Amino acid sequence: MRTDKRRMHERVGRVFTFLDELIVALPVPSNHRELLQAHLEADTELAEVQSGMSAVQLPLLVHEAITGDEGPALPVAGACTLLHLGADLFDSVLDQELPPSWHTRGSSEASLAATTLLAALPQLSIAHLREQGTPPAKLWSLARLFADTLLTMSAGQYEDLLFPNLENVSLERSRAMIERKSGSASALLARSGAVLATDDSFTIEAYAAFGLCFGIAKQLINDVWDIWGEDTSRDLLNGKRTLPLVHALSTLQGEQHQRLQELLVAARESTEHNDEVRALLAAAGSLRYTALIVWLYQQQAHNHLAGASPQEPAGRELRMLLDGASLLPQAKEA
Amino acid sequence: MEEIRLEALKGLTILAIHDGQFRRGVMDDLEGTLRRYGYELTDQEMERLRRAQMDIAGWSDEDLARSLREREARVLTEEEERILSPEQFLRRRWRF
Numbered sequence: 435m436r437t438d439k440r441r442m443h444e445r446v447g448r449v450f451t452f453l454d455e456l457i458v459a460l461p462v463p464s465n466h467r468e469l470l471q472a473h474l475e476a477d478t479e480l481a482e483v484q485s486g487m488s489a490v491q492l493p494l495l496v497h498e499a500i501t502g503d504e505g506p507a508l509p510v511a512g513a514c515t516l517l518h519l520g521a522d523l524f525d526s527v528l529d530q531e532l533p534p535s536w537h538t539r540g541s542s543e544a545s546l547a548a549t550t551l552l553a554a555l556p557q558l559s560i561a562h563l564r565e566q567g568t569p570p571a572k573l574w575s576l577a578r579l580f581a582d583t584l585l586t587m588s589a590g591q592y593e594d595l596l597f598p599n600l601e602n603v604s605l606e607r608s609r610a611m612i613e614r615k616s617g618s619a620s621a622l623l624a625r626s627g628a629v630l631a632t633d634d635s636f637t638i639e640a641y642a643a644f645g646l647c648f649g650i651a652k653q654l655i656n657d658v659w660d661i662w663g664e665d666t667s668r669d670l671l672n673g674k675r676t677l678p679l680v681h682a683l684s685t686l687q688g689e690q691h692q693r694l695q696e697l698l699v700a701a702r703e704s705t706e707h708n709d710e711v712r713a714l715l716a717a718a719g720s721l722r723y724t725a726l727i728v729w730l731y732q733q734q735a736h737n738h739l740a741g742a743s744p745q746e747p748a749g750r751e752l753r754m755l756l757d758g759a760s761l762l763p764q765a766k767e768a
Numbered sequence: 769m770e771e772i773r774l775e776a777l778k779g780l781t782i783l784a785i786h787d788g789q790f791r792r793g794v795m796d797d798l799e800g801t802l803r804r805y806g807y808e809l810t811d812q813e814m815e816r817l818r819r820a821q822m823d824i825a826g827w828s829d830e831d832l833a834r835s836l837r838e839r840e841a842r843v844l845t846e847e848e849e850r851i852l853s854p855e856q857f858l859r860r861r862w863r864f
Contacts, residue, residue, distance in 0.1 A: 605785045605786070606785050606786060609785050658833075658836065659836065662832075662833035662836060662837070663833075663836060663837055684788070685788075685791075712833075715829065716828070716829035716830060719795070719829060720829065721829035721832050721833060722795070722824050722825065722827065722828075722829055722832065723784075723791065725824050725832060726784060726794075726795075726820075726821075726824050727781070727784060727785070729820050729824065730777055730780055730781045730784065731781070733771070733772060733777050733820075734774060734777045734778065734781070736771060737771055737772075737773075737774045737777060738774070740771065741774075761832060761836065762823050762824065762827075762832075763827070763831075763832070763835040763839075
């Protein structure tokens with residue numbers, strides 16, 4: 435276990451060193467380069483603390499699980515990490531919670547950096563694969579994969595922004611939005627490592643499906659954490675319709691349903707009713723329901739991973755990451 | 769332990785999303801609900817599903833929320849606090 439943690443930490447170091455070199459070599463004015471470097475430095479420290487970062491780990495682990503060697507996938511992991519950092523920075527701008535390192539620069543500069551990280555730099559990172567003799571057809575497949583995924587993520591994000599203005603959102607629509615917004619991004623992390631490693635479509639699809647299910651499970655945990663993990667829920671303030679809320683609205687009847695609708699309107703202005711919202715979600719069993727859905731996706735991901743027959747020790751590390759994606763108390767807590 | 773077949777897991781997920789009666793029944797009467805919906809699981813698959821259902825149904829929402837907070841709670845190091853506030857740090861825990 436300690437060896438696995440150390441290997442995860444080392445991967446973060448390798449990928450962020452690669453990205454630092456990529457940004458240093460960019461043909462841009464020095465102040466623009468500094469803008470990108472500032473964000474990379476702040477996120478390097480964050481990534482080292484949170485060494486399980488999927489955008490770093492999944493592409494490298496999947497490549498190693500197929501070929502026995504993670505090294506060739508470094509530019510792909512770099513591209514995935516850039517896309518992730520850009521999307522995360524955009525989220526922070528939209529949610530008005532930029533990290534302290536951005537406070538002196540502001541949201542306009544952050545938006546510009548996010549656009550560059552999302553759109554331009556992943557392609558430049560993938561271009562490094564030419565140096566190791568990757569065929570042009572595979573480079574094009576990877577470039578197309580990133581473009582397709584960004585489009586799907588954007589569609590999911592847009593739907594997420596529209597939900598607060600809709601009267602009714604069904605559980606299926608909420609699930610589909612999560613699949614587009616978060617599942618597709620996680621599928622990319624696994625699929626890109628697999629595409630570089632093999633031409634076998636069964637193996638590629640198995641890893642992509644693993645990543646998709648893992649990403650959905652993680653997003654649902656994130657949604658639960660927002661409501662129950664903190665005093666102030668950003669999702670309630672932003673009027674989001676996350677799966678636990680949609681479940682409660684679909685389950686509660688009569689006065690309780692009406693009251694929850696009133697509280698969700700009030701929660702956009704003030705946090706004073708958040709505890710009452712949580713009480714109504716508990717009455718609907720919405721956290722337990724979400725825990726069930728997370729479990730079902732986690733099990734599907736395990737199944738897809740087993741079907742891909744990963745080599746060890748990468749397979750063990752992938753299973754370890756997946757085991758953490760659960761809302762159920764650990765055995766020792768029960 | 770034996771994994772549940774992928775097709776069964778997909779079917780259960782679809783029902784849990786689309787069917788209100790299934791959602792209510794699966795927590796209160798797992799085996800009866802699966803029988804009514806025509807599910808045929810092996811003994812090992814049934815045992816795995818039963819354990820998961822007991823794990824989930826055996827906790828209240830309040831217990832699950834408390835357990836999640838305890839699991840994620842940690843004292844940030846000086847280095848971590850310099851990067852993010854404690855609230856931002858925890859919020860980002862599952863975004864990465």
